[in-house]
Amino acid sequence: MDGVNKHEGYIPTSSQEERDFTRQREQWAISLSNIANVVLLLSKIYASYVSLSLAIIASTMDSLLDLLSGIIIWWAAMSMKRVNKYIYPIGKKRRQPLEIMIFACVMTMLGLEIIIESSYKLLWVVGIMLTVTGIKFLLFIFCRQFDNKIVKAYAQDHFFDVITNFVSLGATLLAKAYVWWLDPIGAILLAFYTIYIWAGTIIENAQSLSSTSAPSNFLAKLTYLVWNHDRAIIKIKTIYAYTLGDYYFAKIDIVLSKDMLLWKAHDIGELLQN
Template structure:
């Protein structure tokens, strides 16, 4: 999403000051830079790329204004919404665990009775799903309910879930390698006795139905890491089980080698999907930077937070797992009393920590921005 435009570019945009406010607040809206009047309406006649650009920019302006106009009622509503969503995420987690137990039982029966390599591959995937979903449920439970030792874990254990996801994805990649080996062995084997019965088809169909229901539920909560990983799991299972069943049927009734080829393709799919997930989560845990739009929003918040803020020196935000740490350096007059500068910095910190996805914010106050970096990396 495009960052905040420079002031000359904003001034060049068409005026839409008559546009009604979309924020339901009981106090006058804070808009010191006049961003509200720069929201561009009537985009239907614009070119698709132009319309897409201004739609993103309008959304960004709304987010900036909302971040500066959070009254207590809106904040409490947001907290209530998050609490309600947390309950839904727990339902998704435990429901997914139960679904994976059911799926593994059905897959185990189907794989043993049919002797199909493709179905053995999907059964192995179901077993790993069962173990990993149990691990994820435990990680989520630790994050929510275990009282953290403030000395042993000064900032809590919110990253436990991310570590669990990386372990989960690594196990799935290891499983996929084993599936590739077994499928190649099946292609070179002279014995081919797979047979898919109507009972096997019925079991897989029931499993697909349960997975489809859980996918639809988890997809509505995909902005939560825990629900998103389960949604990915259910989507993969739907594809793998449907594909595995099709390959097993073709291997039984058309050509025998289609079945081990199906197992090979299933293994490759698992490897690609979960290797990508592991890399993505590892980048978040290592501390990749936040997106440009979020950095621009933080810059705007620091700019207009208080008239005593003279300059915004540094704005930095980086991931610590799914959530983010924020560092902001602002410049105030050197004659500002300590109690005033403290209150300005603390209020900005509280405001930033109320933003979605921010775990902790640090605000540093200086009297000059002409100075070398205050934190030097240990290595380049």
């Protein structure tokens, strides 16, 4: 008996209406994030043009890649809803971490590019940056409440933007008031932070694609669930689970009485699988 379980849970506890409402809110979070990325990118382009600050330009490059990566993730989410089961018999669940890895790779390349370009000295504008940071922080609060991995990637991106905006803001102000080299140094620090954060994301999603075994606490709960599923189960012959993108793929073999009717044994197995 094979089945796929989401990482975050073991037994569905919400109604179909609640799950539909949660999926709708997750879609709102993704749409709001994409719209905000467009508006904030335009604002940062204007701030970069007026201020000529290296730190602001670095942050603008980050927002540009946010938008491009957001389009990639949105396309992945839409494509997973339209699945030809004859071509993809187990769905497209593995595409989700792949697209997030693409997102992370692009962000890491951004960090390397900022380090290369950070020898230039520029200035900046405060009001737009504070507005951008505030909007990003609100989007971070909104997106972090969801369990969906794509929405969580957006939450991580929004939080990263809050950090980079504050660092670029502080670096530029200090550079203007005290020493010129604080602005490029701030850009270099942002670049290293970008590489650190998104390299970790690449590693995390690569592990989810490597079909590693589920943790022992997951297997223990799964064993408890199977054993207490039906009194007709005599013993559990085989049980294991491994990562399948954002999910766990579980294989379970149970032993029933040899005298049990076939239709009853089928119903027990099918209910357990569902």
